Amino acid sequence: MPIENLSxxxxxxxxxxxxxxxxxxxxxxxxxxMFDLFSANLPTAGSTASTGIPLNSGTAGSINSPxxxxxxxxxxxxxxIGSEVNISTPGYWILCDRLAHSAGANATTITDQTxxxxxxxxxxxxxxxxxMMGITVWTAxxxxxxxxxxxxxxSNDVTGRLTPDIQIAGASYNTVRRFxxxxxxxxxxxxxxxxxxKIGTSTxxxxxxxxxxxxxxxxxxxxxxxxxxxxxxxxKTFGGFPQIHKNACLFLLHVPLSPGFSxxxxxxxxGLLKVIDY
Amino acid sequence: xxxxxxxxxxxxxxxxxSSGNPQTVFFHKTNRIGGGAADAxxxxxxxxxxxxxxxxxxxxxxxxxxxxNTNQTTGSLFFNNPSNNNESHLIQFxxxxxxxxxxxxxxxxxxxxxxxxxxxxxxxxxxxxxxNVTGIGNIAFLxxxxxxxxxxxxxxxxxxxxxxxxxxxxxxxxxxxxxxERTRAILLPTATGFNDKGIKNVLxxSLTASTxxxxxxxxxxxKPIAYVAVATAGAPGGRDFVVGLPGIPKIEPSSCLSLLWxxxxxxxxxxxxxxxxxxx
Numbered sequence: 191m192p193i194e195n196l197s198x199x200x201x202x203x204x205x206x207x208x209x210x211x212x213x214x215x216x217x218x219x220x221x222x223x224m225f226d227l228f229s230a231n232l233p234t235a236g237s238t239a240s241t242g243i244p245l246n247s248g249t250a251g252s253i254n255s256p257x258x259x260x261x262x263x264x265x266x267x268x269x270x271i272g273s274e275v276n277i278s279t280p281g282y283w284i285l286c287d288r289l290a291h292s293a294g295a296n297a298t299t300i301t302d303q304t305x306x307x308x309x310x311x312x313x314x315x316x317x318x319x320x321x322m323m324g325i326t327v328w329t330a331x332x333x334x335x336x337x338x339x340x341x342x343x344x345s346n347d348v349t350g351r352l353t354p355d356i357q358i359a360g361a362s363y364n365t366v367r368r369f370x371x372x373x374x375x376x377x378x379x380x381x382x383x384x385x386x387x388k389i390g391t392s393t394x395x396x397x398x399x400x401x402x403x404x405x406x407x408x409x410x411x412x413x414x415x416x417x418x419x420x421x422x423x424x425x426k427t428f429g430g431f432p433q434i435h436k437n438a439c440l441f442l443l444h445v446p447l448s449p450g451f452s453x454x455x456x457x458x459x460x461g462l463l464k465v466i467d468y
Numbered sequence: 469x470x471x472x473x474x475x476x477x478x479x480x481x482x483x484x485x486s487s488g489n490p491q492t493v494f495f496h497k498t499n500r501i502g503g504g505a506a507d508a509x510x511x512x513x514x515x516x517x518x519x520x521x522x523x524x525x526x527x528x529x530x531x532x533x534x535x536x537n538t539n540q541t542t543g544s545l546f547f548n549n550p551s552n553n554n555e556s557h558l559i560q561f562x563x564x565x566x567x568x569x570x571x572x573x574x575x576x577x578x579x580x581x582x583x584x585x586x587x588x589x590x591x592x593x594x595x596x597x598x599x600n601v602t603g604i605g606n607i608a609f610l611x612x613x614x615x616x617x618x619x620x621x622x623x624x625x626x627x628x629x630x631x632x633x634x635x636x637x638x639x640x641x642x643x644x645x646x647x648x649e650r651t652r653a654i655l656l657p658t659a660t661g662f663n664d665k666g667i668k669n670v671l672x673x674s675l676t677a678s679t680x681x682x683x684x685x686x687x688x689x690x691k692p693i694a695y696v697a698v699a700t701a702g703a704p705g706g707r708d709f710v711v712g713l714p715g716i717p718k719i720e721p722s723s724c725l726s727l728l729w730x731x732x733x734x735x736x737x738x739x740x741x742x743x744x745x746x747x748x
Contacts, residue, residue, distance in 0.1 A: 193483075197476070284740070379524070430492045
């Protein structure tokens with residue numbers, strides 16, 4: 191149900207249906223690069239144990255438990271109307287719904303790798319439209335730069351689609367939690383599942399990497415003022431009034447402005463999402 | 469149809485009321501072209517991201533001839549046409565990138581492909597404008613798809629202004645270092661001394677001398693929509709037009725949303741961003 195006007199919006203901001211807690215902390219070392227915070231320390235570190243199964247709000251690593259994200263009096267999805275956050279590192283924090291992922295790929299193996307693949311069927315956004323994919327580094331891989339690509343099924347159920355090669359490994363591309371977005375094959379509109387990962391040459395360290403299928407929902411612009419009250423008209427958040435589907439496995443992608451900004455040596459985001467259930 | 473009355477109306481439409489049909493689209497572009505590394509950028513110069521891989525996918529190198537580009541063209545950012553004779557309005561636009569610069573969201577009106585960098589002959593272009601047909605605010609640029617020659621020279625266009633008058637544009641540098649590389653966008657100036665307000669059609673381009681290598685170029689007619697600056701790597705860059713009422717940009721049906729990058733550095737960048745659109 192839409193929000194009728196400014197007056198109702200103000201009222202909802204003061205008294206939303208629920209405050210969803212968001213707390214993430216991790217070590218970030220590279221300015222301007224994207225990191226996958228699913229395996230960060232809090233609330234619970236996500237792990238490779240969930241490889242091969244659809245991800246949901248009960249998956250370890252999801253920001254919200256089923257008790258919070260699925261609680262709705264009306265049975266509707268939640269809609270984000272604002273947030274209150276404190277951050278230690280400026281940059282963008284992108285709230286996403288993690289749909290499926292894999293682990294176990296070896297960064298010294300140059301043949302087709304199918305460990306943990308194919309990814310599980312999409313539990314949400316099942317037509318694949320708007321679903322993105324990226325390589326996540328579970329354990330640091332090597333220092334030798336190489337190319338990486340995925341074989342996937344697109345949103346039209348065409349199998350054997352090939353992403354263009356991207357760079358992984360080497361400085362800025364090999365640390366734990368680094369996340370490198372995979373492009374689609376020309377003309378495709380989305381992805382449903384990934385079958386194969388392949389790298390061009392050994393990175394010299396096996397490490398552990400995999401692929402993540404996800405749907406971006408909301409971007410929080412962490413400014414230098416550390417504490418932000420954000421809503422649709424604050425110019426600090428982007429995504430309109432995004433919906434959180436039931437059972438969503440919420441996680442954050444982070445692009446830090448300055449890795450050395452935190453006085454604690456770690457990056458934290460601590461806050462609340464204001465949501466309504468209509 | 470077409471007006472957002474006030475902030476209350478905008479909130480209502482953006483949350484799904486009044487046939488607002490809100491759409492939020494996220495995109496990413498990675499500094500790869502055809503599976504290989506993208507060319508280095510040139511600080512302070514314009515670059516087209518049309519060939520960059522990502523989500524959505526890269527666009528193809530335009531073939532010889534003239535083609536209207538739409539939201540169905542491969543390489544266009546995703547955009548659903550409005551319903552019920554409504555108009556689409558850009559509410560939010562944000563991006564982050566691995567290096568600083570300024571990102572321009574534009575509507576790619578049409579493209580003329582197959583132009584060369586080693587001919588001094590007049591190269592006719594025959595594109596026909598189908599959106600922003602008044603021409604006001606439109607810009608034209610040459611998009612370099614395959615690197616042209618090392619010899620520096622100049623280029624100019626012949627075009628019709630917003631009144632349909634034929635003009636000869638001023639000369640601008642092309643070829644040679646910083647004006648020849650793949651993805652470089654050579655912005656074509658309008659005629660000096662006429663105060664033209666835009667471009668309806670580009671009729672031809674001509675080089676003063678050969679750059680010595682043909683390469684491959686396209687003529688693009690474009691309608692700029694919104695700029696967003698990224699001060700440095702990882703810096704949040706965004707435009708929230710909600711706070712800029714009533715200056716909310718409109719997006720015409722079938723717009724081929726595309727990106728130009730004005731680089732701050734010599735390193736090609738990755739991008740992650742998004743935009744929100746609402747109908748009225």
